[in-house]
Amino acid sequence: MFPYLGLKASTDRNQIDERLQYQPKVFEFFTTANDMTPAGLDHLRAMVGHVQDAGVDKIVIHHPMSYQGEHNEVAVDQTSNPDGYQFLMTSSKKLIELAIQMDVQVLIHGAYNSPQSAILSNYPSIEAARKVTFSRLDYFQSIGGDHVMFENSISPLFDFGDPEIERTVIEHQYRLCYDTSHGFIVLHGDNAKLRASLKNLRPQVVHYHFVDSMGKFHDSLELGKGAIDWQSLKSVVNVNATNIFEINLKDQFNSQEMRASYDYLRAAWGMPVTD
Template identity: 80%
Template sequence: MFPYLGLKASTKQSQIDERLQYHPQVFEFFTTEQDVTPSGLIHLRDMIEYVKAAGVSKIVIHHPMKFQGIHNEVAVDQTSHRDGYHFLMRSSEALIKLAIETDTQVLIHGGYNSPLSEILSNYSSIEAARKVVFSRLDYFQSIGGDHVMFENSISPLYDYGDPELENLVIEHRYRLCYDTSHGFIVLHGDNAKLQASMAHLHDQIVHYHFVDSMGKFHDSLELGKGAIDWSALKPVVNMNATNIFEINLKDQMNSQEMRNSYQYLKACWQTSV
């Protein structure tokens, strides 16, 4: 029942076992560059089956955030960053293929937070770079269908909260992951605008990253420890979606902050109108 106890872990079995003891209903794999090597993909497939065998049917694979220590940007320039571009495309294609074969989901970030100076060193304008992002997302959607979704960032290349971009997202009929902290940061901590953004994209959201924030920078706080008004979000969330709690952990072998966030949101929404 929504909200789900959704937990995230790497592909290390020790982390996975720590999460599984709490019987999550949704499980998200945080993958790295190593997880999309031939041996890494075999291990990832094994861990997907391991999680399924524990009774979890709702599984998401989070595309690697970095390549060679740099954010794995969808807008990576094909000419000046040839290796990064090939990694983006090969890893996305491989994970989408795996997701189709295992009936799971792949989450791809539409962007991260490359400095404007870096974006403009490769493209003539933000609009030109954004066109590249949407072209590549169109391709991933064409091969992934109902097995791929796209997450908002705090980059102007793919930031929910920007009405112009949201209208494009709706026009392209993307399946979406909405990260609440990213939206809140883009909107400078404005709760009313966050609610409006989530309501606007409601029908296309299939997954949430529930994360608190002070709305100033990427702080990934436990729910209730930031400035997001969680009670006010209940009427605007899509309860047909899945969710995880993507919180910074003090110890990767202890999912306490994620589980605390689940209990907080459940209690909050039980007392909300």
């Protein structure tokens, strides 16, 4: 029953088994550039199978966040950073191929948080960089179909809460991952605007990252530790979607903050803490 106990881990077997002991309904893999090597992909494939064998059929693979010390940006400039561009395209295509083979999902960040100055050092305008972003997302959608989704960011290149971005993602009929903390930060901590954004995009959201925030910067707080009004979000989320709790952990081998967030949300929504 939605919301699910959704947990996230790297491809480390010990992290994965710590999560699996709590019988999550949704599992998301955090990957790195090392997971995109031939050996890394073999290990990832084995770990996806391990999670499936544990009875979890709702699995998401998050594409690598960084490459050579920089964010793995969809809008990476092909001319000034050919290696970064090649990694973006190759890693995304490899993950989509794996997802289709194993019937799981791939999550690609539409952007991260490159400052406008960095964006404008490679593109003549934010609009031009957005055009590149959407062109590449269109490509990933064309090859990934219902196995790929795109997550919002705090960058002006793919920030939910921005009316123009929301109109475009609706027009392109993208399958979406909505990160609540990213939306809240973009909207400067305005709960009413966050609810409106979630409601507007609800039909296309297939996955949520439930994360709290103070709405000022990327803080990834446990639910109830930030300023999001969780009770008010119950009526604007897509109950046919999946979800995880993407919380900063004190110990990567202990998912306590994620599990506490699940309990908090169910209590806030007037639901039993356990199914």
